[in-house]
Amino acid sequence: MTETPKLTFPHPPARPDQSPDFSAIEVPEAGILDVPPLDLTSIDARPYANGMVRVLNDAGEAVGPWADYIADIDAEALLQGLRDMMTMRVIDQRLLNAQRQGKTSFYLQCTGEEAIGCGFQRQLSKGDMNFPTYRQQSLLIAAGYPLEVLMGQVYSNQLDPLEGRQLPVLHSSRDYGYFSISGNLGTQYIQAVGWAMANALSGDGTIAAAWIGDGATASNDFHSALLCASVYQPPVILNIVNNQWAISTYTGVASGMARTYAARARGYGVPALRVDGNDYLAVAAVSRWAVARTRAGHGPVAIEWFTYRVAAHSTSDDPSAYRPKDEALAWPLGDPITRLKDHLVLTGQWSEERHTQAEAQIRDEIIALQRKVEAEGTFVNPKPISPATIFKGVYAEMPPHLRRQRQEMGY
Amino acid sequence: MTETPKLTFPHPPARPDQSPDFSAIEVPEAGILDVPPLDLTSIDARPYANGMVRVLNDAGEAVGPWADYIADIDAEALLQGLRDMMTMRVIDQRLLNAQRQGKTSFYLQCTGEEAIGCGFQRQLSKGDMNFPTYRQQSLLIAAGYPLEVLMGQVYSNQLDPLEGRQLPVLHSSRDYGYFSISGNLGTQYIQAVGWAMANALSGDGTIAAAWIGDGATASNDFHSALLCASVYQPPVILNIVNNQWAISTYTGVASGMARTYAARARGYGVPALRVDGNDYLAVAAVSRWAVARTRAGHGPVAIEWFTYRVAAHSTSDDPSAYRPKDEALAWPLGDPITRLKDHLVLTGQWSEERHTQAEAQIRDEIIALQRKVEAEGTFVNPKPISPATIFKGVYAEMPPHLRRQRQEMGY
Amino acid sequence: MIEALRDAMDVMLDRDPKVLIFGEDVGYFGGVFRCTAGLQKKYGEERVFDTPINESAIVGMAVGMAAQGMRPCVEVQFADYVFPAYDQITQEAARIRHRSNQMFSCPLVVRMPTGGGIFGGQTHSQSPESLFTHVAGLKVVLPSTPYDAKGLLIAAIEDPDPVIFLEPKRIYNGPFYGNHTGKSVTWASHPGGEVPEGHYSIPIGKADIRREGTAVTVLAYGTMVYVADAAVEQTGIDAEIIDLRSLLPLDVDTIRASVEKTGRCLVVHEATRTSGLGAELIAEVQESCFWHLHAPILRVTGWDAPYPHAAEWDYFPSPARITRALHQVMEA
Amino acid sequence: MIEALRDAMDVMLDRDPKVLIFGEDVGYFGGVFRCTAGLQKKYGEERVFDTPINESAIVGMAVGMAAQGMRPCVEVQFADYVFPAYDQITQEAARIRHRSNQMFSCPLVVRMPTGGGIFGGQTHSQSPESLFTHVAGLKVVLPSTPYDAKGLLIAAIEDPDPVIFLEPKRIYNGPFYGNHTGKSVTWASHPGGEVPEGHYSIPIGKADIRREGTAVTVLAYGTMVYVADAAVEQTGIDAEIIDLRSLLPLDVDTIRASVEKTGRCLVVHEATRTSGLGAELIAEVQESCFWHLHAPILRVTGWDAPYPHAAEWDYFPSPARITRALHQVMEA
Ligand SMILES: Cc1ncc(C[n+]2csc(CCOP(=O)(O)OP(=O)(O)O)c2C)c(N)n1
Numbered sequence A, B: 001m002t003e004t005p006k007l008t009f010p011h012p013p014a015r016p017d018q019s020p021d022f023s024a025i026e027v028p029e030a031g032i033l034d035v036p037p038l039d040l041t042s043i044d045a046r047p048y049a050n051g052m053v054r055v056l057n058d059a060g061e062a063v064g065p066w067a068d069y070i071a072d073i074d075a076e077a078l079l080q081g082l083r084d085m086m087t088m089r090v091i092d093q094r095l096l097n098a099q100r101q102g103k104t105s106f107y108l109q110c111t112g113e114e115a116i117g118c119g120f121q122r123q124l125s126k127g128d129m130n131f132p133t134y135r136q137q138s139l140l141i142a143a144g145y146p147l148e149v150l151m152g153q154v155y156s157n158q159l160d161p162l163e164g165r166q167l168p169v170l171h172s173s174r175d176y177g178y179f180s181i182s183g184n185l186g187t188q189y190i191q192a193v194g195w196a197m198a199n200a201l202s203g204d205g206t207i208a209a210a211w212i213g214d215g216a217t218a219s220n221d222f223h224s225a226l227l228c229a230s231v232y233q234p235p236v237i238l239n240i241v242n243n244q245w246a247i248s249t250y251t252g253v254a255s256g257m258a259r260t261y262a263a264r265a266r267g268y269g270v271p272a273l274r275v276d277g278n279d280y281l282a283v284a285a286v287s288r289w290a291v292a293r294t295r296a297g298h299g300p301v302a303i304e305w306f307t308y309r310v311a312a313h314s315t316s317d318d319p320s321a322y323r324p325k326d327e328a329l330a331w332p333l334g335d336p337i338t339r340l341k342d343h344l345v346l347t348g349q350w351s352e353e354r355h356t357q358a359e360a361q362i363r364d365e366i367i368a369l370q371r372k373v374e375a376e377g378t379f380v381n382p383k384p385i386s387p388a389t390i391f392k393g394v395y396a397e398m399p400p401h402l403r404r405q406r407q408e409m410g411y
Numbered sequence C, D: 001m002i003e004a005l006r007d008a009m010d011v012m013l014d015r016d017p018k019v020l021i022f023g024e025d026v027g028y029f030g031g032v033f034r035c036t037a038g039l040q041k042k043y044g045e046e047r048v049f050d051t052p053i054n055e056s057a058i059v060g061m062a063v064g065m066a067a068q069g070m071r072p073c074v075e076v077q078f079a080d081y082v083f084p085a086y087d088q089i090t091q092e093a094a095r096i097r098h099r100s101n102q103m104f105s106c107p108l109v110v111r112m113p114t115g116g117g118i119f120g121g122q123t124h125s126q127s128p129e130s131l132f133t134h135v136a137g138l139k140v141v142l143p144s145t146p147y148d149a150k151g152l153l154i155a156a157i158e159d160p161d162p163v164i165f166l167e168p169k170r171i172y173n174g175p176f177y178g179n180h181t182g183k184s185v186t187w188a189s190h191p192g193g194e195v196p197e198g199h200y201s202i203p204i205g206k207a208d209i210r211r212e213g214t215a216v217t218v219l220a221y222g223t224m225v226y227v228a229d230a231a232v233e234q235t236g237i238d239a240e241i242i243d244l245r246s247l248l249p250l251d252v253d254t255i256r257a258s259v260e261k262t263g264r265c266l267v268v269h270e271a272t273r274t275s276g277l278g279a280e281l282i283a284e285v286q287e288s289c290f291w292h293l294h295a296p297i298l299r300v301t302g303w304d305a306p307y308p309h310a311a312e313w314d315y316f317p318s319p320a321r322i323t324r325a326l327h328q329v330m331e332a
């Protein structure tokens, strides 16, 4: 018991000079939580917000009620999920390399988190809209977004639908349900709530899905979103990707003494679940449940995806300065690709050889595609866009002062 | 069970054309909750956040563990509390009148909420700092703030320590532990956290108390404050005055589906209690506990004071347009002055006659004082302050451009 | 002007099911200035509703709705309270069209009462217009008559891009010529108070020549148009008074034509001087009319200090101050 | 410049136990630009610490601490992310001294990297200075050399009022003359890179004449000082280049003296043009030096559009654009 007030400062379990240590992270057994009714209330969501939905156990088996809930997802669909994740990872590797070669100014990987976007997106329907952050490329992969367009954006080249306006990875696609990404953290969260309100008002049957990182839950817009979702009950899924880090800052600085981010959401009266984000089956199951609930008009739901940021924050970051080098290896929830692969091998739907083969094939395809994309321009070898494009789309119609400035520019 | 998403819009229990209806408000019995240990955690605070600490029962008796906790508060102190509240109410009435006579531009009452500020302030010590809103005048009354200064501020006259800078009721007093009030809702909440952090860092043993209305809990700074308090554990008490209304907007628009505001705070990992704010003894007891806890270094605590805004929002407002006229009479927690008076009468420490007498005496004193104060200038009869005061204190030292502007003004 | 604004929203709610109105106290009650009174009753809660007290949430929701195709027209209770929403307005609403290369757009309106003159003190009196005119992607409008208020608000709601719509609260109920002890005038007795029924709009980006003249150009907007009127009347100087109406984009053509004619220019606004809109006006005029100028362009503005409560009229740009400046510009 | 800034904080942490440093990633890691590297280790977590990702919380805490007597110097990771804190900065920090009639004050510093040139796109490149220079109660500082950076940051931390401290990130590591394909220069080889040890300060409010000249006055700050240098060199025009350093308050005396001498003036900044600081500079100069001016004052600025990622160098005010403007000002 303290005697005088002293401040606390949350610390990660280990720093670079220490061994990774995740002993404080409780990993509940797979399969122990029920599938709640679609109209789950925030009060009844308590065990889901403080616990963790997991389907794949350590042996690689799919167990418990949530496994049953998605028993109809067949081998083909699971293999597609595996391929989505593998594709994502290869693209991350290739574009990271491209950045190292100076072919793009910036890149940012989602390594270790592939299951979340890949598994979630496959449960959405056409017309649904994601409001992603910069680390949700996996949604685009699973949505079937043309990879050359995705890469073109990263190279800011002729294939970039944004004509070089945005930083690499800040994609935008109305058709593939991917809202224009802001560099300002958090802003998309309340926008998703507004979009979902419009969905409800127009009765078009579509829903919205907001995405945010654990660090950015500290933002004001996270609060606004939870609050307004609780007040108006629009069809929105509020996803929180807790990957333990926000650049160099440990997740404890964003959570404080709160048990989980899901519990924080529950404080607003929004039902919330915490889910093993490295378990493709758990992701698929909870996503399917959440989408069904939301589409049926039971109001908002929050999901905390528990995962680990394996890569650096971005190409501007070097995590060895603030966390143990092999912390990712110690992560108790494993690697999402390995876990799904092991499950499929165990159940006889896949084999190690086919996996190795598939890996090589995906890599080759992407390398070939990448060459084609790079021919359309890279950072070191650009095919310039007219500078006048700067003035395009500031407004729907160009006002006189912009016309004068464009002339001043020489166009 | 709905089939398609539809928005909800929270409604008050009754509108002007309806009878007041508080049947949905659960009023727990007095005396049923224990006094928790000073190091109460947010997890263990559950019954306190969802329930309600009450000491005075319907018969006017002080009952239960919280009554015992303050058994040493003697008759004199309780009578002082009664006088504080009565003084506050008379001042509110007199200044409301003054506004109606055009002697001040604006006024804002705290009628019905007197117990909260009066009861809380008496538990603080010299050096502690409140970060109030515009409805916490009662803190100043109980702190012994000179009434002529308080009134002078409302008249923006020669006695106003702020020299007419601020709207009436936006007081400021370092010596009496009352931080400069902003007209922008919510901003003080995170500032209080910062102030308390400074207290902890300098180890001076003082604490901070933040105040906010139910409506303003929607503000970003409410969120920031809860979050940062949870992260750094400074010595701050986070008070929420839930008076059911925010101008014309029912508290449901600020709470959404959350059970209580205290529960929302608990979601951040901050222990929280809900308290009958019309029960002076409950206020005194919980305030004493919270101050002791905070000063002993157990970190932040949130308190939701459950009460009712009896008066109009301000002199610019007419509540008959949005709520039943006699809603206040139906309020299930009664009137704080009447309740404390009845208790004191019941226990033989006070009588109806002495009360009537005291009322008249307080009124006379305040009227006399008010005359003196009005002699120093009113809105219709100002004793002008030099216009050049506008430039004073924009900066510690006046920069050249302000000197030029002051000259341009003719000073 | 309140009725005109309400009328504009009424017309648009009626014409376009995508139009939504929301903000603090705007629903059941109809707004603290009564601008939305009766609209919830008429159009239902799904079209006109109350919000939590969080301006960034209000605008953030509106951004999402607008991107989806709705036409939200939201109220911020006082312009002084817009700052929590500043991020959503300047970094989001203003940017979404451009950053998505027109895949998404953001047709929304943020209405807010602006300016002093009601003894509101520093948090009910500010004029933040230049904090928005610096932001590419926004339009900024500030009407000075009920007629303009209605026509411009309709144009703002119909505009494909985000519009900041500032309402000079001092003239909500009638023109104000700067004499605060004088008797108040209502719009009923003023030509600008006549408001046609039904739908009409006034193009954003066009200034209005309120008074033709040859001696000096006075650039003003909102309440200051009337105070300038009064000062010009007092001096007898043949000033041309231009009511800007649209602060971004500016009607540079009209301004230039006038200053080329008069050779002198005075700018009047209530906002804090340094980096106020007056600075931009002066920069623009001196650049495009330099060779026509006979005298330095002066500005009469609010002081570089918070708006005081009691000394409000010492802060407010008075007819006396404008008169003095007019003489100064003419003498040079 | 990074070392100089760190050095300033180091000196102040050491001298004054009330000085606190915090912000996103500034603690253990030392900041994404490394400005605070090593300071937590040296002074402990109570003096230098990491915060949640919430800029309004960072500034809001700082306001409370400053009012209590501390001297917080906080970092906002990029100036583009300051907007959530805009309310706490402009309505609170800037106002507390005045509204409390000096009962409370708010001595805090908000540091933030500003400007483009690092391919950061629209959310890592903005120059929001004029959104702060409009706010009475604030001071706004923007150094262009390591020497100034250290002296001004020390002055800012010692200042009794809130200071917005903008750091031109393009010249964090060395001067930049506007040629992005050229080879990068480090501060080590530049006279402004010399930074004395220990405590010294440079008064806020004083501009620096970087280059004396008689033909035209160039007003610039931050990165643009170097780009202007390069343009002046190219043209051979005998320009006087003034590095403003303090944007609020402005050193009007130095500016006026120069323009009275040269009779011509050019303003250069990277921020969006409309209502940028250039407008205020032009307004001020034309008012105080009108009778000395031989030509309209021109401005070379960022375009009125979001800062693009790929076309960054078409947005950035280049030596070529400045050169053109210089000739134009000289020809008139
Ligand atoms: C408003 C704002 N503040 C700060 C930043 C700088 N920033 C970019 S990413 C980041 C960390 C975000 O962490 P988290 O939300 O956990 O997402 P993750 O990167 O882990 O996916 C920060 C601080 C920003 N982009 N926007």
Ligand SMILES: Cc1ncc(C[n+]2csc(CCOP(=O)(O)OP(=O)(O)O)c2C)c(N)n1
Pocket: B135, B183, B184, B185, B212, B213, B214, B215, B216, B217, B243, B245, B246, B247, B309, B313, C024, C053, C077, C081
């Ligand atoms: C940022 C901001 N937004 C809006 C307002 C306008 N406003 C003043 S008081 C008020 C209602 C506040 O209600 P609540 O917080 O419940 O406090 P109460 O008046 O009931 O004590 C509103 C909306 C404001 N002052 N500041």
Ligand SMILES: [Mg+2]
Pocket: A213, A214, A215, A241, A242, A243, A244, A245, A246, A247, A309
């Ligand atoms: Mg993270």
Ligand SMILES: [Mg+2]
Pocket: B213, B214, B215, B241, B242, B243, B244, B245, B246, B247, B309
């Ligand atoms: Mg209230």
